Each structure stands twice: as C-alpha cells, then as structure tokens.
Amino acid sequence: MTREQFIVKVEATQRAFRRFLVALCCGNAALADDVAQEAYIKAYLACDSFREPDKFAAWIYRIGYTTFINHRRAERPSSGYEEAREAKAEETADSSFAYQALYAALDKLPPKERSSVLLFYMEGYSIKEIAQIENASQDAVKQHLSRGRAHLRGLLKQ
Secondary structure, eight states, X not given: OOHHHHHHHHHHHHHHHHHHHHXXXXXXXXXXHHHHHHHHHHHHHHGGGOOOGGGHHHHHHHHHHHHHHHHHHHOOOOSOHHHHHHHHHSOOSOTTSTTHHHHHXXXXXXXXXXXXXXXXXXXOOOHHXXXXXXXXXXXXXXXXXXXXXXXXXXXXXX
C-alpha cells in the first residue's frame, strides 16, 4: 500500500474509527485521540506489508483495539487512596457528551465485552469479523456479546 492509498483509506474510515475509540474509551475523547494516533502510526509503519486494501477498516480497528488493550494494561495507579476514592466517585464519562449513562455503563464492562458490543451494534461488524479483530473464536465473541448485553441491561436499569 502506498502512502497516498493509506491516506485515502484513513480519510474514509477515520470518523467511524474515532467514534469506536471514543466509545471504547467510555467518552474519554483525549484518550481515544491518543489511541487513534498511536494506531495510525503503527498502521502507517506496517502499511508496506499490508496486502488487502478491501479489509483496511477491519485492520485498523484491530490495531486500535490492540493499542487500547495495551494502554489499559500499562496503566498504573499514580494517586493515593483518598485521590482514587474521590476520582471513583466522579463520573468517568465525558460530561459534555450526550451519552453519559451509556459510557458509564460501558466503562464497567470488561474490555472484550465492551469492544464486542461496540463493534457489533455501533459499527455493524459481523461476529466473524469481530473474531478476527479481537483475535478470538466466534463462540467467544458470541459469549462476549451475550454477557455484554446482559451486563449493560442490568447497569442501565440502575
């Protein structure tokens, strides 16, 4: 894939990709932008070896998802007990965004359930495509979707 082809593909998918990442990051737009930037850099560096331009969206989603998971694993608590307690009491969703309750509920889901729900319902990916993005079996994706729906249903009723 050439630089020009990469730019065209990024421009065609960036809105949906950012929307996915903002939802994956539970409304934290700054974190979503950081993850997107890192994912685009990784994709650009690997674009010479990418051979399936028809599957660019799934490829960039997979890189973004993996980047998000790696970021979550690398997070280290850097505050004391009182600061952490106060932060937990605040809403984790971006207060300026219209979907606070949904983002707060999504934030409580495990990452695999959250990404499966978002990719399936928000982005319209099939179970097979989600399995490829998440590097999981189709049965695991079905289980993540089922559990994610049940958890969201319970969390949103509260």
